[in-house]
Amino acid sequence: MLKDLLDEKKCFKLVCGAGNEDAEEVEKLVTIYSLAGCNFFDLCAKPEIVDAAKRGLIRAGITQDRYLCVSVGIDGDPHITKAVIDQESCVRCGKCISICPHDAIIELDKYKVKKKRCIGCSQCAINCPKHAIQMVSQLQDYNEVLPKLIEKGIDCIEFHAISTDEKDVMEKWTQINGLFEGMLCISLDRSELGDKRLKERVEKMLSIRKPFTTIIQADGIAMSGNDDQYGTTLQAIATAQLFQNANMSAYIMMSGGTNKKSMELASLCDVHPHCLAVGSFARKIVKEYLLSDDLFNNSRKMAEAVEIAKSLVNIIVKD
Numbered sequence: 001m002l003k004d005l006l007d008e009k010k011c012f013k014l015v016c017g018a019g020n021e022d023a024e025e026v027e028k029l030v031t032i033y034s035l036a037g038c039n040f041f042d043l044c045a046k047p048e049i050v051d052a053a054k055r056g057l058i059r060a061g062i063t064q065d066r067y068l069c070v071s072v073g074i075d076g077d078p079h080i081t082k083a084v085i086d087q088e089s090c091v092r093c094g095k096c097i098s099i100c101p102h103d104a105i106i107e108l109d110k111y112k113v114k115k116k117r118c119i120g121c122s123q124c125a126i127n128c129p130k131h132a133i134q135m136v137s138q139l140q141d142y143n144e145v146l147p148k149l150i151e152k153g154i155d156c157i158e159f160h161a162i163s164t165d166e167k168d169v170m171e172k173w174t175q176i177n178g179l180f181e182g183m184l185c186i187s188l189d190r191s192e193l194g195d196k197r198l199k200e201r202v203e204k205m206l207s208i209r210k211p212f213t214t215i216i217q218a219d220g221i222a223m224s225g226n227d228d229q230y231g232t233t234l235q236a237i238a239t240a241q242l243f244q245n246a247n248m249s250a251y252i253m254m255s256g257g258t259n260k261k262s263m264e265l266a267s268l269c270d271v272h273p274h275c276l277a278v279g280s281f282a283r284k285i286v287k288e289y290l291l292s293d294d295l296f297n298n299s300r301k302m303a304e305a306v307e308i309a310k311s312l313v314n315i316i317v318k319d
Ligand code: SF4
Pocket: 085, 089, 090, 091, 092, 093, 094, 095, 096, 097, 111, 127, 128, 129, 130, 131, 132, 133
Protein backbone atom coordinates (compact mmCIF):
# COMPACT_ATOMS: atom_id res chain seq x y z
CA MET A 1 0.00 0.00 0.00
CA LEU A 2 1.01 3.61 -0.54
CA LYS A 3 0.98 4.14 3.23
CA ASP A 4 3.51 1.32 3.71
CA LEU A 5 5.87 2.84 1.14
CA LEU A 6 5.65 6.17 2.94
CA ASP A 7 6.22 4.56 6.34
CA GLU A 8 9.30 2.80 4.96
CA LYS A 9 10.49 5.97 3.15
CA LYS A 10 10.61 4.03 -0.12
CA CYS A 11 8.33 6.28 -2.09
CA PHE A 12 9.51 7.95 -5.30
CA LYS A 13 6.99 10.11 -7.10
CA LEU A 14 7.34 10.98 -10.75
CA VAL A 15 5.66 14.29 -11.47
CA CYS A 16 4.33 13.96 -15.01
CA GLY A 17 3.13 17.56 -14.67
CA ALA A 18 -0.06 18.93 -13.11
CA GLY A 19 -0.66 20.76 -16.39
CA ASN A 20 0.73 18.10 -18.71
CA GLU A 21 -2.22 17.00 -20.85
CA ASP A 22 -0.12 15.19 -23.45
CA ALA A 23 -1.49 11.65 -23.07
CA GLU A 24 1.13 10.07 -25.32
CA GLU A 25 3.97 11.55 -23.29
CA VAL A 26 2.37 10.54 -19.99
CA GLU A 27 2.00 6.95 -21.23
CA LYS A 28 5.70 6.88 -22.16
CA LEU A 29 6.77 8.46 -18.88
CA VAL A 30 4.77 6.00 -16.79
CA THR A 31 6.05 3.02 -18.80
CA ILE A 32 9.71 4.07 -18.48
CA TYR A 33 9.59 5.11 -14.84
CA SER A 34 7.47 2.21 -13.58
CA LEU A 35 9.96 -0.20 -15.20
CA ALA A 36 12.70 1.75 -13.40
CA GLY A 37 11.00 1.12 -10.03
CA CYS A 38 9.07 4.37 -9.55
CA ASN A 39 5.99 3.61 -7.45
CA PHE A 40 3.99 6.87 -7.37
CA PHE A 41 2.84 9.04 -10.29
CA ASP A 42 1.50 12.56 -10.20
CA LEU A 43 -0.87 13.37 -13.05
CA CYS A 44 -2.96 16.15 -14.50
CA ALA A 45 -6.55 15.85 -13.23
CA LYS A 46 -8.09 14.71 -16.52
CA PRO A 47 -9.70 11.27 -17.08
CA GLU A 48 -7.80 10.75 -20.35
CA ILE A 49 -4.48 11.32 -18.55
CA VAL A 50 -5.31 8.78 -15.83
CA ASP A 51 -6.20 6.35 -18.66
CA ALA A 52 -2.84 7.09 -20.33
CA ALA A 53 -0.98 6.37 -17.08
CA LYS A 54 -2.86 3.08 -16.70
CA ARG A 55 -1.89 2.12 -20.25
CA GLY A 56 1.73 2.85 -19.30
CA LEU A 57 1.50 0.48 -16.34
CA ILE A 58 -0.05 -2.23 -18.51
CA ARG A 59 2.72 -1.78 -21.09
CA ALA A 60 5.27 -2.18 -18.33
CA GLY A 61 3.46 -5.34 -17.19
CA ILE A 62 3.10 -3.93 -13.68
CA THR A 63 -0.24 -4.10 -11.95
CA GLN A 64 0.70 -3.96 -8.27
CA ASP A 65 2.37 -1.47 -5.93
CA ARG A 66 2.10 1.47 -8.27
CA TYR A 67 -0.02 4.41 -7.16
CA LEU A 68 -1.68 7.24 -9.07
CA CYS A 69 -2.26 10.77 -7.82
CA VAL A 70 -4.05 13.63 -9.56
CA SER A 71 -3.25 17.28 -8.89
CA VAL A 72 -5.80 20.04 -8.57
CA GLY A 73 -4.96 23.69 -8.09
CA ILE A 74 -6.38 26.93 -6.86
CA ASP A 75 -6.36 30.42 -8.34
CA GLY A 76 -2.78 31.70 -8.15
CA ASP A 77 -1.16 28.27 -8.37
CA PRO A 78 1.43 28.32 -11.19
CA HIS A 79 0.97 24.58 -11.85
CA ILE A 80 -2.48 25.10 -13.31
CA THR A 81 -1.69 28.07 -15.54
CA LYS A 82 -1.18 28.00 -19.29
CA ALA A 83 0.67 30.50 -21.46
CA VAL A 84 -1.34 32.59 -23.92
CA ILE A 85 0.35 34.76 -26.57
CA ASP A 86 -1.10 38.18 -27.41
CA GLN A 87 -0.68 38.28 -31.20
CA GLU A 88 -0.90 42.08 -31.30
CA SER A 89 2.19 42.46 -29.11
CA CYS A 90 4.21 39.52 -30.48
CA VAL A 91 7.07 40.57 -32.80
CA ARG A 92 7.87 36.95 -33.82
CA CYS A 93 11.38 36.99 -32.37
CA GLY A 94 11.25 33.25 -31.55
CA LYS A 95 12.75 33.57 -28.07
CA CYS A 96 9.82 31.76 -26.44
CA ILE A 97 10.26 28.71 -28.70
CA SER A 98 13.92 28.33 -27.84
CA ILE A 99 13.32 28.81 -24.11
CA CYS A 100 10.30 26.53 -23.59
CA PRO A 101 11.49 23.37 -21.78
CA HIS A 102 8.48 21.37 -22.87
CA ASP A 103 8.34 22.15 -26.62
CA ALA A 104 4.93 23.69 -26.14
CA ILE A 105 5.30 26.65 -28.53
CA ILE A 106 5.13 26.25 -32.29
CA GLU A 107 5.50 28.62 -35.22
CA LEU A 108 2.79 28.29 -37.85
CA ASP A 109 1.32 31.38 -39.47
CA LYS A 110 1.80 32.83 -35.97
CA TYR A 111 3.40 31.76 -32.69
CA LYS A 112 1.05 29.46 -30.81
CA VAL A 113 1.06 27.65 -27.48
CA LYS A 114 0.08 23.96 -27.66
CA LYS A 115 -2.14 24.01 -24.60
CA LYS A 116 -1.85 20.27 -23.95
CA ARG A 117 1.93 20.50 -23.63
CA CYS A 118 2.17 23.72 -21.61
CA ILE A 119 3.10 22.90 -18.00
CA GLY A 120 2.79 26.48 -16.74
CA CYS A 121 6.47 27.06 -15.94
CA SER A 122 6.24 30.77 -17.03
CA GLN A 123 9.68 30.75 -18.63
CA CYS A 124 8.31 32.08 -21.93
CA ALA A 125 6.38 34.89 -20.20
CA ILE A 126 9.37 35.90 -18.06
CA ASN A 127 11.69 36.05 -21.06
CA CYS A 128 9.43 37.52 -23.76
CA PRO A 129 11.00 40.90 -24.66
CA LYS A 130 7.60 42.37 -25.53
CA HIS A 131 5.68 41.01 -22.52
CA ALA A 132 3.32 39.42 -25.01
CA ILE A 133 2.68 36.27 -22.97
CA GLN A 134 0.16 36.03 -20.16
CA MET A 135 -0.20 33.09 -17.77
CA VAL A 136 -3.88 32.20 -17.49
CA SER A 137 -5.35 30.07 -14.68
CA GLN A 138 -7.20 26.86 -15.69
CA LEU A 139 -9.25 26.35 -12.57
CA GLN A 140 -11.46 23.23 -12.62
CA ASP A 141 -14.76 22.58 -10.87
CA TYR A 142 -13.79 19.85 -8.38
CA ASN A 143 -17.36 18.58 -8.05
CA GLU A 144 -17.40 17.98 -11.78
CA VAL A 145 -13.96 16.51 -12.35
CA LEU A 146 -13.02 14.61 -9.17
CA PRO A 147 -15.89 12.04 -9.03
CA LYS A 148 -14.97 10.89 -12.57
CA LEU A 149 -11.33 10.46 -11.54
CA ILE A 150 -12.20 8.73 -8.24
CA GLU A 151 -14.34 6.28 -10.21
CA LYS A 152 -11.27 5.40 -12.26
CA GLY A 153 -9.48 4.26 -9.10
CA ILE A 154 -6.94 6.91 -8.16
CA ASP A 155 -4.94 6.53 -4.92
CA CYS A 156 -4.35 10.15 -3.91
CA ILE A 157 -5.50 13.69 -4.64
CA GLU A 158 -2.96 16.47 -4.39
CA PHE A 159 -4.24 19.94 -3.60
CA HIS A 160 -2.01 22.85 -4.57
CA ALA A 161 -2.73 25.32 -1.80
CA ILE A 162 -0.32 28.03 -2.94
CA SER A 163 -2.52 31.05 -2.34
CA THR A 164 -2.86 33.85 0.20
CA ASP A 165 -6.65 33.51 0.20
CA GLU A 166 -7.16 31.49 3.43
CA LYS A 167 -10.93 31.28 3.01
CA ASP A 168 -10.69 29.92 -0.53
CA VAL A 169 -8.03 27.38 0.49
CA MET A 170 -10.08 26.03 3.42
CA GLU A 171 -13.30 25.91 1.40
CA LYS A 172 -11.65 23.94 -1.41
CA TRP A 173 -9.80 21.68 1.05
CA THR A 174 -13.09 20.88 2.85
CA GLN A 175 -14.72 20.20 -0.52
CA ILE A 176 -11.97 17.72 -1.50
CA ASN A 177 -12.20 16.04 1.91
CA GLY A 178 -15.92 15.55 1.34
CA LEU A 179 -15.34 13.94 -2.06
CA PHE A 180 -12.47 11.53 -1.36
CA GLU A 181 -11.70 9.27 1.58
CA GLY A 182 -8.21 8.14 0.57
CA MET A 183 -4.77 9.73 0.94
CA LEU A 184 -4.64 13.48 0.34
CA CYS A 185 -1.63 15.63 -0.34
CA ILE A 186 -1.17 19.34 0.38
CA SER A 187 1.34 21.09 -1.87
CA LEU A 188 2.74 24.30 -0.38
CA ASP A 189 5.81 26.45 -0.70
CA ARG A 190 7.20 29.53 1.07
CA SER A 191 6.79 31.94 -1.86
CA GLU A 192 3.57 33.57 -0.62
CA LEU A 193 3.51 32.76 3.11
CA GLY A 194 6.19 33.19 5.78
CA ASP A 195 7.19 30.18 7.89
CA LYS A 196 4.71 31.01 10.68
CA ARG A 197 1.67 31.33 8.42
CA LEU A 198 2.70 28.31 6.40
CA LYS A 199 2.87 26.16 9.52
CA GLU A 200 -0.44 27.54 10.83
CA ARG A 201 -2.14 26.86 7.52
CA VAL A 202 -1.03 23.23 7.42
CA GLU A 203 -1.99 22.68 11.07
CA LYS A 204 -5.47 24.00 10.30
CA MET A 205 -5.77 21.79 7.22
CA LEU A 206 -4.59 18.73 9.14
CA SER A 207 -7.09 19.38 11.95
CA ILE A 208 -9.87 17.86 9.81
CA ARG A 209 -7.76 14.79 8.87
CA LYS A 210 -6.94 11.55 10.67
CA PRO A 211 -3.23 11.14 11.60
CA PHE A 212 -1.01 10.03 8.75
CA THR A 213 -3.64 10.15 6.02
CA THR A 214 -2.06 13.25 4.52
CA ILE A 215 1.16 13.97 2.68
CA ILE A 216 2.62 17.48 2.98
CA GLN A 217 4.39 18.22 -0.25
CA ALA A 218 7.16 20.63 0.74
CA ASP A 219 7.69 22.50 -2.49
CA GLY A 220 10.80 24.43 -3.31
CA ILE A 221 10.76 26.47 -6.49
CA ALA A 222 8.26 24.83 -8.81
CA MET A 223 9.59 23.52 -12.13
CA SER A 224 13.12 24.81 -11.45
CA GLY A 225 14.99 21.50 -11.31
CA ASN A 226 16.01 21.20 -14.94
CA ASP A 227 19.66 20.77 -14.01
CA ASP A 228 21.28 18.49 -11.49
CA GLN A 229 22.34 21.19 -9.04
CA TYR A 230 22.29 21.52 -5.27
CA GLY A 231 20.96 25.08 -5.53
CA THR A 232 17.57 24.31 -7.08
CA THR A 233 16.70 21.78 -4.39
CA LEU A 234 17.63 24.02 -1.46
CA GLN A 235 14.18 25.59 -0.98
CA ALA A 236 12.42 22.21 -0.98
CA ILE A 237 14.74 21.04 1.79
CA ALA A 238 14.17 24.23 3.82
CA THR A 239 10.39 23.81 3.51
CA ALA A 240 10.61 20.10 4.43
CA GLN A 241 12.76 21.01 7.44
CA LEU A 242 10.08 23.43 8.65
CA PHE A 243 7.43 20.69 8.60
CA GLN A 244 9.76 18.06 10.03
CA ASN A 245 10.61 20.31 12.99
CA ALA A 246 6.90 20.98 13.56
CA ASN A 247 6.44 17.23 14.17
CA MET A 248 3.09 17.01 12.42
CA SER A 249 1.12 13.77 12.09
CA ALA A 250 1.59 13.68 8.33
CA TYR A 251 4.05 12.36 5.78
CA ILE A 252 6.56 14.77 4.24
CA MET A 253 7.42 14.76 0.57
CA MET A 254 10.07 17.00 -1.02
CA SER A 255 9.34 18.46 -4.46
CA GLY A 256 10.04 21.48 -6.66
CA GLY A 257 13.54 21.88 -8.07
CA THR A 258 14.43 18.35 -6.96
CA ASN A 259 17.01 16.17 -8.71
CA LYS A 260 19.66 13.49 -8.05
CA LYS A 261 21.33 15.70 -5.44
CA SER A 262 18.23 16.35 -3.32
CA MET A 263 18.45 13.42 -0.89
CA GLU A 264 22.18 13.84 -0.37
CA LEU A 265 21.78 17.50 0.54
CA ALA A 266 18.68 16.79 2.65
CA SER A 267 20.60 14.18 4.63
CA LEU A 268 23.44 16.64 5.25
CA CYS A 269 20.81 19.03 6.62
CA ASP A 270 19.33 16.26 8.78
CA VAL A 271 16.09 16.35 6.79
CA HIS A 272 14.58 12.92 6.14
CA PRO A 273 11.41 13.06 4.02
CA HIS A 274 9.12 10.07 3.49
CA CYS A 275 9.02 10.62 -0.24
CA LEU A 276 10.92 12.39 -3.00
CA ALA A 277 8.99 13.81 -5.95
CA VAL A 278 10.86 14.80 -9.11
CA GLY A 279 9.36 16.48 -12.16
CA SER A 280 11.32 18.70 -14.55
CA PHE A 281 14.62 16.89 -14.01
CA ALA A 282 13.05 13.42 -14.36
CA ARG A 283 11.38 14.39 -17.62
CA LYS A 284 14.49 16.08 -18.97
CA ILE A 285 16.84 13.11 -18.56
CA VAL A 286 14.60 10.90 -20.73
CA LYS A 287 13.43 13.64 -23.11
CA GLU A 288 15.17 12.10 -26.12
CA TYR A 289 13.13 8.91 -25.62
CA LEU A 290 9.88 10.77 -25.02
CA LEU A 291 10.29 12.40 -28.42
CA SER A 292 10.92 9.05 -30.13
CA ASP A 293 8.03 7.77 -32.29
CA ASP A 294 9.04 4.11 -32.04
CA LEU A 295 9.84 3.88 -28.31
CA PHE A 296 7.23 1.19 -27.67
CA ASN A 297 8.46 -0.92 -30.57
CA ASN A 298 12.14 -0.51 -29.94
CA SER A 299 13.32 -2.60 -26.98
CA ARG A 300 16.87 -1.19 -27.13
CA LYS A 301 15.61 2.39 -26.78
CA MET A 302 13.21 1.42 -24.00
CA ALA A 303 16.00 -0.38 -22.10
CA GLU A 304 18.25 2.69 -22.42
CA ALA A 305 15.50 5.00 -21.16
CA VAL A 306 14.79 2.71 -18.21
CA GLU A 307 18.48 2.61 -17.24
CA ILE A 308 18.62 6.41 -17.24
CA ALA A 309 15.43 6.62 -15.17
CA LYS A 310 16.82 4.03 -12.75
CA SER A 311 19.85 6.23 -12.04
CA LEU A 312 17.38 8.69 -10.49
CA VAL A 313 14.77 6.37 -8.96
CA ASN A 314 17.48 4.25 -7.29
CA ILE A 315 18.17 7.12 -4.92
CA ILE A 316 14.99 6.02 -3.14
CA VAL A 317 14.00 2.61 -4.49
CA LYS A 318 16.98 0.25 -4.56
CA ASP A 319 17.02 -2.80 -6.86
S1 SF4 B 1 9.15 35.76 -27.18
FE1 SF4 B 1 7.36 37.11 -27.20
S2 SF4 B 1 7.66 38.46 -28.93
FE2 SF4 B 1 9.07 36.75 -29.20
S3 SF4 B 1 7.93 35.25 -30.47
FE3 SF4 B 1 7.55 34.71 -28.36
S4 SF4 B 1 5.66 35.79 -27.81
FE4 SF4 B 1 6.43 36.73 -29.67
